[in-house]
Each structure stands twice: as C-alpha cells, then as structure tokens.
Amino acid sequence: MPNFFFEVHFYLFGLIAIASAIAFVTRKSPVSAVLWLVNTMFSLAALYAMLEAHFIGVIQVLVYAGAIMVVFLFVIMLLNLGHPSDLADARGKWGKLLAGLLGLALLAQVMALAGGKLPEPFTPGGGYSAAEVRAQGAVGSIAQPLFNEYLLAFELTSILLLVAIVGAVVIGRRKRVDGR
C-alpha cells in the first residue's frame, strides 16, 4: 500500500541515484567520481529497503559502498591518480556524440522492454508481501532458498572467492629482478 509519503521518498531517492550517476560519469577527478558512485549506491540501498529487500539493502551498504568502493579509492590513492590527468580523459566530440546516440538507442530498447507487460509468474503466488517478510524475518526469508535450493551455487561462490584472492595476489605481486 504505497502511500504519498512512500512515493515521494521513492522518487526522491531515484532522482538522487540518477543525478549522482550523471555526476559520477562527468567528473574529471577519479576520487570525486568514486564518491559520487558511493552516493548512488547509498540511494540504491534505500530503494532496496523500500522494496522490502532489507537484507540486500544492508549488504549493498556493507559490501558495495563499504568494501568494493574503498578498494577502488585505495587503488586510486596508491597509484596517485587523484588529480585529473593532463591527458584528455574523455573522448573527443565525435566519440561523445556516438556514445550519446548509442546510449539513447540502448535506453529506448530497455524502456520498451520495461514498458511491456510482465509475464505471469511461473508459480502462482510467487511474489512476496511485506507481511510475509516480517513473519519470516528479513534474513530468514532470503536464507531459506539460499541454503536449500541454491546451496551448490553458494559453495561454488566460495571457491570463486578463493581463486580471486589467489589471483589478485599473484597478479599484483611485484616481480623480483632475480626471478624469485
């Protein structure tokens, strides 16, 4: 039952997300770009909470805004890229025009898809309501399918993370001159 207050905040956070994303793409300095992207992710977390996906909202803040973007910021400062580069960062006029046209075409396509009728759920009553989430708990309602139907995929992601850690260490290691 979306009331007026709810809708105002939904559109507010949506507009903040779009404005921050545009600011993120247009900033010259990588550090301010990162901070605008963090702002986008915070407003997306608010939208997740409004869509009754509270757990996703929390890990959006913790994992995306908290961990991944901090890694980006860390690398930018490690490589000392904080100042805008003297080389042209954005492509020239024609490149921008082409990218804008491609973007408009992409937007039109995705909007046409979004405006279409949604297919019926495969299983009747597939959706969920705020009352169901409240009864099962925000974490319990997502843990139920995650640890039953998708347990194998969940275990595979742990292997993926292990491989990523080892790969990041191997790739990022400084090569010794004497070949050690």
Next chain:
Amino acid sequence: MVAESLALSAVLFTIGAIGVLVRRNAIVIFMCVELMLNAVNLTFVALSKVYGMEGQVFVVFVMTVAAAEAAVGLAIIIAIFRHRQTVNLENINLLKG
C-alpha cells in the same frame, strides 16, 4: 513501484554504458561496469517482488562476483600501471602492434 524501478535501472545502466564508451581512465571504466551491475541488481530486486525471493538470492551471487571481479581487475590495473606508468587506455595499445 516495480515499473518505476525497472525504468530507473534502465537509466542507470545506460549511464554506465555511456561512461564505458566515453571515459579513457581504466579505473573509471571499471567503476562504470560496477554501476551497470548495480542497475541489474535493482532489476533483480524489483522483479523478485513479483516473482518470488529467488531474485534476491541472485543479487547476493552478483555481489559476490562483483567483489571477486573488483579484486582481480584492480590487481590487473596495478600490474599495468607498473609497466606503463599510466592507466589511460589511450597509451595501452600493445595489442595494436
């Protein structure tokens, strides 16, 4: 609210795609990819309101893959920076011969 979320996610995805096409800084391009992943996550969450909880499970997986991708990708960028002293893609054209 579902239709508005889908429209918002389409706009965010488009901004990310334009960013990938326009920018030349490798790290900024990488962050644009993260923005596109976020837009897809919003689609998953919005549609899970209609089709059931599985959408949110997939969002958890997407976030895991994004974290792994960020770790490996940034390591690659650091390795490139050690060789070329730049992350501007204009200067990284070794494959052109």
